[in-house]
Amino acid sequence: MRNLRDEYKTKLVELFKKPNWENDLDNMAYAAGSKVELLWAAADLAKEGYVHEVIKIARHYQFDPDPSLDDECNKDVIKGEEYRAIVSVRGTLCWLLQNIVATLETSYYGEILDMLEGTESDTNDRKKLRLATGENLYVRQQATIPLDLLVANMLATKNKDGTPFNFGEENRIRTEALAFRMLKENKNYPRVLEYLANVFSRIRNLDEAKAEHVLNTFFYKSRGALNPDYLVEHVAALAIYYAEFRETAGLSGNFNSGWFKSFLKQLIRDSSPRLNGSFIWLFWKTLKDDISVFPKFKVYIPLFFEPPYQGEIIHQIEFLIETIFDKYQDDAIELLEKMLDYVQIILSKEKDKTNIWLSFDAVVQKIAEKEPEKLIDLVNKVAIIWKRGGFIGDLNVIFKSYEKAPKEKQVKLKNQLQGIYKELASIKPDIIRIDW
Numbered sequence: 218m219r220n221l222r223d224e225y226k227t228k229l230v231e232l233f234k235k236p237n238w239e240n241d242l243d244n245m246a247y248a249a250g251s252k253v254e255l256l257w258a259a260a261d262l263a264k265e266g267y268v269h270e271v272i273k274i275a276r277h278y279q280f281d282p283d284p285s286l287d288d289e290c291n292k293d294v295i296k297g298e299e300y301r302a303i304v305s306v307r308g309t310l311c312w313l314l315q316n317i318v319a320t321l322e323t324s325y326y327g328e329i330l331d332m333l334e335g336t337e338s339d340t341n342d343r344k345k346l347r348l349a350t351g352e353n354l355y356v357r358q359q360a361t362i363p364l365d366l367l368v369a370n371m372l373a374t375k376n377k378d379g380t381p382f383n384f385g386e387e388n389r390i391r392t393e394a395l396a397f398r399m400l401k402e403n404k405n406y407p408r409v410l411e412y413l414a415n416v417f418s419r420i421r422n423l424d425e426a427k428a429e430h431v432l433n434t435f436f437y438k439s440r441g442a443l444n445p446d447y448l449v450e451h452v453a454a455l456a457i458y459y460a461e462f463r464e465t466a467g468l469s470g471n472f473n474s475g476w477f478k479s480f481l482k483q484l485i486r487d488s489s490p491r492l493n494g495s496f497i498w499l500f501w502k503t504l505k506d507d508i509s510v511f512p513k514f515k516v517y518i519p520l521f522f523e524p525p526y527q528g529e530i531i532h533q534i535e536f537l538i539e540t541i542f543d544k545y546q547d548d549a550i551e552l553l554e555k556m557l558d559y560v561q562i563i564l565s566k567e568k569d570k571t572n573i574w575l576s577f578d579a580v581v582q583k584i585a586e587k588e589p590e591k592l593i594d595l596v597n598k599v600a601i602i603w604k605r606g607g608f609i610g611d612l613n614v615i616f617k618s619y620e621k622a623p624k625e626k627q628v629k630l631k632n633q634l635q636g637i638y639k640e641l642a643s644i645k646p647d648i649i650r651i652d653w
Contacts (some may be wrong), residue, residue: 225258242277249283249306256309263316263517272325275313278331280346281306290355300355307356311348314363326388349399354409361412367392368419385515404434409446410543413430414451421458421467423542432480446491453495454479461513485520486607490529493521497533501540508544513647528572531560535576542583550588557598564605576598578610585618589626593633600637602645616651
């Protein structure tokens with residue numbers, strides 16, 4: 218069964234054959250809902266090679282009055298509420314522009330930038346309806362979609378087949394300038410910045426002054442007060458990049474990362490559990506790809522153990538310990554010791570002890586094998602956590618870990634572990650039985 222969009226595609230292809238066909242668009246779709254379906258049909262046709270035609274459709278609808286400032290989508294963005302649906306004529310138009318950008322027909326890039334930011338000839342009424350710089354915040358949000366792809370293509374010099382990719386220096390300058398204009402004009406609208414974060418995540422060649430401005434705007438709404446988690450977690454990777462990787466990225470121009478290292482340290486101290494969880498996850502993900510960069514991250518990890526205490530980050534830290542253990546064994550054990558001390562502090566403050574779940578069993582066998590002299594101290598630490606109501610992992614794996622130790626140390630370790638186990642069993646007689 219054909220849907221309305223497919224019908225519009227068929228009708229548009231037939232319409233393209235007529236002279237001055239643009240004049241018939243309003244007869245084809247006059248209500249906002251039908252215009253939206255027509256624009257989605259045009260977006261599909263852009264992928265099928267009708268770029269010259271669909272740019273005219275984009276031109277026709279760029280100042281459509283839908284959505285209005287009173288529409289729910291705009292009101293939600295103003296209030297900082299989430300609005301994920303793609304709605305309205307100008308909102309959908311932004312996705313058509315993205316598909317045109319994706320065709321790599323760079324001859325249209327200048328006109329697309331005109332549609333996004335506006336031109337000097339725009340009347341006052343049209344200025345209000347501009348996509349990226351008009352009054353409607355929801356439309357500004359959607360305007361970041363084609364801008365994101367323009368930025369992605371901005372530094373390209375060749376097509377896939379090796380032929381020159383002619384983005385054009387003027388368009389490069391305009392694209393970056395529009396991104397920074399949107400950053401300035403939306404600094405008080407975190408739901409717009411949330412979308413703009415994707416744009417700036419692609420711009421990795423900023424100088425120190427611009428990069429500092431970008432990070433301050435995205436992360437802080439005022440001195441010491443962070444923007445909402447839903448925004449800042451999208452730019453967490455940028456803070457790490459400019460602190461530890463921009464200076465050695467081989468890009469043009471000197472870059473001193475000193476300020477950015479200090480910024481990242483303070484950011485971790487200021488961050489919520491959700492954002493710090495994002496930082497730890499990004500460290501872990503980077504280390505999974507390249508374990509050799511751990512020394513870059515080492516200085517930041519102790520900051521996660523400073524007050525205020527955040528039990529929510531414990532699982533991510535455990536993943537980090539597991540990842541670095543084989544290559545950076547001493548650091549992993551030191552980090553594990555700090556984490557266990559940290560958990561004990563949390564348990565002394567938390568009313569609900571069941572919120573603490575550890576996976577000590579994931580590393581205990583490696584400790585027994587490679588650092589058996591530290592095994593008992595660490596098991597004693599997790600035993601204290603268990604006594605205070607925390608979950609520490611599979612007790613059978615933990616207490617039989619001595620089997621992974623060197624042969625000559627197994628008997629002594631077994632006896633010591635049995636002693637710890639008996640103490641726990643005296644507190645909770647129904648504790649899991651260990652087959653020694």
